[in-house]
Amino acid sequence: MSQHRHPGAPGRAGAVPTLPDLPEATVARLPEYLRALHNLADAGHETVSSEGLSAAAGVNSAKLRKDLSHLGSYGTRGVGYDVTLLIEQIEYVLGLTQRRAVALVGVGNLGHALAGYDGFAGRGFRIAALLDADPSRVGEEINGLVVRHVDELPAVAVQESIAIGVIATPAAAAQRVADQLVAVGVTSILNFAPCVLSVPEGVDVRKVDLAIELQILSFHEHRKASLTALPGGLAATETQEAIGT
Amino acid sequence: MSQHRHPGAPGRAGAVPTLPDLPEATVARLPEYLRALHNLADAGHETVSSEGLSAAAGVNSAKLRKDLSHLGSYGTRGVGYDVTLLIEQIEYVLGLTQRRAVALVGVGNLGHALAGYDGFAGRGFRIAALLDADPSRVGEEINGLVVRHVDELPAVAVQESIAIGVIATPAAAAQRVADQLVAVGVTSILNFAPCVLSVPEGVDVRKVDLAIELQILSFHEHRKASLTALPGGLAATETQEAIGT
Numbered sequence: 001m002s003q004h005r006h007p008g009a010p011g012r013a014g015a016v017p018t019l020p021d022l023p024e025a026t027v028a029r030l031p032e033y034l035r036a037l038h039n040l041a042d043a044g045h046e047t048v049s050s051e052g053l054s055a056a057a058g059v060n061s062a063k064l065r066k067d068l069s070h071l072g073s074y075g076t077r078g079v080g081y082d083v084t085l086l087i088e089q090i091e092y093v094l095g096l097t098q099r100r101a102v103a104l105v106g107v108g109n110l111g112h113a114l115a116g117y118d119g120f121a122g123r124g125f126r127i128a129a130l131l132d133a134d135p136s137r138v139g140e141e142i143n144g145l146v147v148r149h150v151d152e153l154p155a156v157a158v159q160e161s162i163a164i165g166v167i168a169t170p171a172a173a174a175q176r177v178a179d180q181l182v183a184v185g186v187t188s189i190l191n192f193a194p195c196v197l198s199v200p201e202g203v204d205v206r207k208v209d210l211a212i213e214l215q216i217l218s219f220h221e222h223r224k225a226s227l228t229a230l231p232g233g234l235a236a237t238e239t240q241e242a243i244g245t
Numbered sequence: 246m247s248q249h250r251h252p253g254a255p256g257r258a259g260a261v262p263t264l265p266d267l268p269e270a271t272v273a274r275l276p277e278y279l280r281a282l283h284n285l286a287d288a289g290h291e292t293v294s295s296e297g298l299s300a301a302a303g304v305n306s307a308k309l310r311k312d313l314s315h316l317g318s319y320g321t322r323g324v325g326y327d328v329t330l331l332i333e334q335i336e337y338v339l340g341l342t343q344r345r346a347v348a349l350v351g352v353g354n355l356g357h358a359l360a361g362y363d364g365f366a367g368r369g370f371r372i373a374a375l376l377d378a379d380p381s382r383v384g385e386e387i388n389g390l391v392v393r394h395v396d397e398l399p400a401v402a403v404q405e406s407i408a409i410g411v412i413a414t415p416a417a418a419a420q421r422v423a424d425q426l427v428a429v430g431v432t433s434i435l436n437f438a439p440c441v442l443s444v445p446e447g448v449d450v451r452k453v454d455l456a457i458e459l460q461i462l463s464f465h466e467h468r469k470a471s472l473t474a475l476p477g478g479l480a481a482t483e484t485q486e487a488i489g490t
Binding site: 019021022027028030031032034035036056057058093094095096100102109110112113114116117119120123124125163164187188189190194195196197198202204206208209210211212213214215216217218219220221222223224225226227 | 264266267272273275276277279280281301302303338339340341345347354355357358359361362364365368369370408409432433434435439440441442443447449451453454455456457458459460461462463464465466467468469470471472
């Protein structure tokens, strides 16, 4: 029932640290809680109720309590969660107590923007290397880093202790880059290229596909339109026009 | 049991189009199937087995069959799915049979890259307007579009029939922009700002937070490291160093 499970908890001396195998949806929400908690801490709050935290994180409070119970955090009745302690716990579980080095491959339009994105540094990451296959881009300086040729990846990965690879190449080049990242021992990849990567067991890939996000919204637009349509009315017309035969 | 449920199916004449309320995870996978199907069509395939499609989309085949069954698509035993028909069905469900107009608010580093991203056009979307609150950016031309002041949003939304708003502003400005989008009738928002938006019922918000994707990968890195650690070995040391107290 302690809110403080991992770090220096009574009885943990000599124990193997056991990281819970959390549901993927819980893992995806922990960063939201973390950001909300940092905002609360910045505003001087020392404790927060589950309702307060759930509102700040945009998650319903029953879900939040369940998520945090996976970490062994139950808060204190009438007081809530200790903000600093919960930040420490979540940062521990997310492995953010060390700053991870990121290699970004592909500095085209999107990669260029990512290289200059200042939202990573404050949240546990350091863009440590920029690489590109295009010789005309090699040598370019972006945000204080010089673009290197992707063939230098093996050397760069060792020098910079790269933990995470970000792929921002065109789709046609992405699999080859993924293979190169895996070959140099990178086991976590964030893929912005609109394609499915094939990687060996033990390599985690997260994908961000901007068009897919829009397509999901499109579904909801379409569904909202169909719900407000009158029988035989506008939406039916739209269907016929849109699909034809 | 027909693969062809919505468009012009026998008996649908005069029926109200009923869009199934699909599980959110299914909605998120439909664009993956669609992309894989387009690739198959481009390569000249007329049919595809569920195994073939699931491999191309990077989704397991039982999940794929279940997802498609929500659309009333069961394929044909021994033949599989008709590629063209399934593309039509998914595009219909996702509302991609009309090209939706997107307004992008915030043309800083990331917004600039999004404005120039050519991955939207082929997938059902048209960036129809760029807006920014910074007067020094207004008038700038990006990819053939002139940046307009965000105060022009009401006029732009009507002129361009904006269906989806994309927010790429700093976190501090995002809620105000969301309010402005909602005020002009936009009910679908893609938010790149690292913050939670509060919107009325009936407005859908999808969020892309690049640092959160890295934090999720960090969890998996951390967990992989803890699984390979020996009892009392490196990982335990890491824990103590990392957390202290």
